[in-house]
Amino acid sequence: MSKNKSQQSQSDRYEIRLSGSGGQGLILAGVMLAEAMGVEDGKNVVQTQSYGPEARGGASRADVVVSTDTIYYPKPMGLDLLLALTQEACDTYFSDLREHGILIIDSDLVHQPPTPDCFAFPFTQLAKTEIGHVMVANVISLGAIVEITKLSSKDAVKKVVKSRAPVGTEEKNLKALEVGFKIAREKMKSSKAAAV
């Protein structure tokens, strides 16, 4: 079944959703990811979003589709990766994740993950303790996504974070990105060790 699915769509089309609530910076993280993969690494990308009329609160999501082929349909058709920073987002979008898709959650905010087979990191907690600002949880999760998927080169994503971060917060955001790289690297090492 999953084999059939992958034959239908372009082979290297990869679909990512960053979800949570308004104000968590998910759309900015989506833009950064798209710009790193698209402008810096030269792949085709489309970033779309969904939001309601509210300025903050409410469900928020950014979708990024990347491919070396032309991307016709701009929205995801079956997610390869879902980042969920709230329980509500996780519950709403988990069913859009393909079989063998990657689920990444904030372990403090998603109390009931729909599957044990997921990456759980305390993004928001780390933002407070490591960087001193809850606002950079989005960039920590961006770092983790890049480390896990290798969809973008680290140099590209660093360059984009530096240029897209609000003026005056560049250093904090770059540090947050490194935290994201590190926690994902350690998690993958330990899960590999456990598998052996």
Added chain:
Amino acid sequence: MGKNIRLLQGNEACVEGALLAGVRFFGGYPITPSTEIAEGLSRRLPLVDGTFVQMEDEIGSLAAVIGASVSGVKAMTATSGPGFSLMQEHIGYAFMAEVPCVVVDVQRGGPSTGLPTKVSQSDIMQAAYGTHGDYHAIVLAASSCEECLLYTIKAVNLSEKYRTPVVLLTDEVIGHMREKVEIPDPEVVEVMERVRPEVPPEWYKHFEITPTFISPMASFGDGYRFNITGLTHDEMGFPTAKPVQIKAKLDKLRKKIERNKEDICEIKTAYMDDDPHVVVLSSGIVSRAANQAVKMARQKRMKVGAIQLVTVWPFPDELIMKYMKTCRHLIVAELNQGQILKEIERYIDKRHTKIDFLQRYDSELITPQDILQKIREVK
């Protein structure tokens, strides 16, 4: 020099296109989902000696745009459903007074305030028939961020060339989505200017009926005397009640568009080279799903093609009909209750080509799977 490639929203790409086309005036009133166009031009126009004015409402916005254009400046505005409705009064004025201007309509759900943050293609008919009277509109539709840039330039060019308002339709999804856009070198962009008078001022007629039906256009302040009015007028621009002159004016408005359909009309095709029996017809964002669906169908060895309307009005019937000789099933897909469908029905011989349709107006996009399923049904 490397290519200048940036990740831009559709709305931001319209801003780049407008600047490249030579637009130096924007009069508007912010409205979701078009606001980024106003925001972008409010920052950028002052840097190129242009003018940005936020007006009191959309009626005033188009009045300002018309005034700027008559003064010789390329002018545009951007809006969405409710604002587009308010602009209709002055769009009519611009048709009658033959004033070049561009309106970008980033479509959202309607009628009325409708769905400010949701996608729709329900202004297809309004874009051509929104204001009262007998006139012929040019309307383009973009399906990607790159097309937002290119078709904003095309809209400005057509508007200058034919001395007429041009509407560019996009929608909430295209307006807000981000894609890579190559910003062309200004030197390679084809930019058209309105025809200026070559005669001495005393011979000048602002609405002269020329062999091409396009009258050279002087600007206020150039030293040419002319009158402009919304009343039906003679070649000098003064109100007329003479049936001969009235008919000549309305014929002029029609003929300058009708006789140049070949130049104005454009469609894009995908997988149409082997005369497929099933064809998906769409415009704007739906063409993205159509092309994806057709690609998927081709991988399953189904002979299907897709046609995207770049020019929606004047309706590119000749360009479409070329492909209808071999088409047995035409699927018209759109985010409304059948606005393109009703138009295409006028041209199709139903004994030969069966028309099927796929419509969605629940604020969600038509997906490639929706279209693929329809293709399977008609096959």
